[in-house]
Amino acid sequence: MLSTMQDGQLSLGRLLRHGTTVHSESEVITWTGSEARRETYGELGKHAAKLANALRSLGITGDQRVGTFMWNNAEHMAAYLAIPAMGAVLHTLNIRLFPEQLVFVANHAEDQVVIVDGTLVPLLAKQLPELKTVRHVIVANGDASTLPAPDGVQVHSYDELLAGQPDTFDWPEVDERSAAAMCYTSGTTGDPKGVAYSHRSIWLHSMQVTMTDSMRLAQHDKALAIVPMFHAMAWGMPYAALMVGASLLMPDRFLQPAPIAQMLDAEKPTFAGAVPTIWQGLLSHLDANPQDISHLREVVVGGSAAPPSLMHAFEDRYNVPILHAWGMTETSPLGSVARPPVSATGEKAWDYRYTQGRFPASVSARLIGDNGEELPWDNESVGELEVQGPWIAASYYGGKAGDEPDPEKFHDGWLRTGDVGKISPDGYLTLTDRAKDVIKSGGEWISSVDLENQVMAHPAVAEAAVVGIPDEKWDERPLVAVVLKEGQSVTAEELREFLSDKVAKWQLPENWTFVDEVPKTSVGKFDKKRLRAFHSEGKLDVSQL
Incomplete structure (x- = not known):
């Protein structure tokens, strides 16, 4: 092989060391309902080290799964860093799953430890006796004594468990192709399916979010991460922010329009990401309670398409552009972003912004017709979208049975998205519907x-x-x-x-x-x-x- 370049592992331990030293003055800011508590990235590095040492003391020594049942806050961010960087696997549990689905995913992933926010203890307590592999539960931001411990399960206070731990950790050299984190699909058509992201896929995806024509996060940004950290890794925002030194504003459980407006007023974030329903609610609140939100240079909307009327309302009335993005759990999740080409202005630019966006260089896409034929990118031919790339799943996590590709979802090395649409000659995707x-x-x-x-x-x-x-x-x-x-x-x-x-x-x-x-x-x-x-x-x- 003709190459003169070094070969270094793209691990999250490497990203942790970089972000918490080079960008040590950037902050993770957690909203408490009326004010914010602040933690610099330098302090976050020590926080993550304490958590890693605590998890080692509980027997997490390899690639065991550690679940999080948490809101977006500093403790969840520490888990995002500590768990994969120490060689274990972060499993973000969706707090909105139906109880039987929560039990299924925790057992399927074989979670051994679960970190839970205090306000979510009542939700977890009902299902905890059915979680067959969980041996330890750590209660953050709350009273651990409120969680009854089933036989074989120990309940710990987060603060007490971390209090005596060293604030340094010997982060191991981890194979970049090993699992770093797991998310499960929302299970709307059956049992949720597990996707195991590798260190390498997360690293490359983070570069897409920051350094390509995508979210364009930069060191001067303060990013409001409304999209839950259990929803496709918060669209990659936590790791991308750490990579470039952007500060993160975490809303915790305060996701209603009024507290979001209060956060915007108090912290003046420059960037935000959430599903359309959040912005619909915020728009109604702002129309009734006007305030200046022009400090937001951009808002990214994903999960489902934003109505054009919503996009125009924010831009016309509040001078805030909404940017469409498309993706799914299986794509880490960002697959395309609707940033118009430089040549497009006026109504032509809006035509591009209504689409789901253009694919970055690392995402290959094709359309497949009803008869299995590949369709042209002519902005007219409509078929099912299939994608391929280094941060796109090749199979679902199969537990003990292995990771065999599901033919309903994977086709000759391509992910069948289940989305139906068309693609323009310059690579912009317009989705017309889900296949179903x-x-x-x-x-x-x-x-x-x-x-x-x-x-x-x-x-x-x-x-x-x-x-x-x-x-x-x-x-x-x-x-x-x-x-x-x-x-x-x-x-x-x-x-x-x-x-x-x-x-x-x-x-x-x-x-x-x-x-x-x-x-x-x-x-x-x-x-x-x-x-x-x-x-x-x-x-x-x-x-x-």
Whole structure:
């Protein structure tokens, strides 16, 4: 092999040493409800060392899984660093999973230790006796005595456990291809599936987030990480921030519009990331309680597409640009970001911003048609998106049975995303739907996402979700579930008329229902499976026009 270059491991231990020394004055800031508690990255390095020593004392000596059942805060950030850097595997447990799913993922991953925030103890306590491999629970930011210990499980106070530990740790040399962290999918179509990220994949993904045309995090930034640290590794923001020295603002459990607005006012972050439902709620709050948020140079939205009306509202009324991003647990998660090309200005730039974005160099993409053929990037041909790259999963974690690729999700070394869309010649992805959510009516396809965006453009509508329901004549027709803004009113007839010049006549929905809230998944996406179930069970009051 012709090369004159050194070969160093891209490990999270290396990233920890770098970020907590070179960027020792940057901060992780945890919101407490009315003010912030602050910890510099230098202090965070010592904090992580104490945690690593404590975990060693509990028998974590190899690649055992250590679960976190936590909000976004400094203690969770210390776990993000200490657990993988010491050679163990961080497993971020989704606090919003259904109880049976939480039990499944903890047992499937074989978690041996769980770190839990005090306010979440009541949630964990109900399932703890069913967690077969957990031997230790560490209670942070709360009273450990409030958690009853099942037989064979020891409960520890986080502060007391760390109090006597050294603030240095001999971080081992870890193989960059070994597992560093695990996330499980939200399990909307069956048991959640485990994805084990390697040190190398996290490192390369962090470089994408910071150094390419993606989030563009830099040392001068203060990033508000609203996206949960249990949701696809908070989109890579914690590690990316450490890499470049950006400070992190952690909201802990204060995720409602009013406290988020208070955080924005007090800390003036320059960057933020969260799912669209968070920004919809914040927009309503700001419209009722105006404040200057122009310190936000950019907001990244992922998890599901942001309605164009939401993007325009933030830019026009608050001078804050919203940037679309696409990804999934299996892609670490960022797969594309909708930053327009330099040549695009005005309305042309908006056309690009409505897409899910352009793929970076390390992500290869292709579209596969109904007959298995690869489709061209012509911004017209629609097929299922498949992706490949160094931070994209090649299989799911199979536990003791191994990691055999699931043919429903992996195809000749490519990840089948389940997303349907088109790609432009210059590499911009536009998703029209999830494969399971596309509505087939009279042999023609209707995009539920397009209909949702058009309905949510109405000034009286807060949220709208569209699903296909059975129809004797057309096979399927769209059903629109609408949540109205507080104090607003509009009829189904008026909404249908509002759509009449925006979509083809045959796509106009006849079926409408008004609901207090659209059901959502554990990560804040519209739960269309539950919405379809509500309809089939007769739980929705449907008007047919």
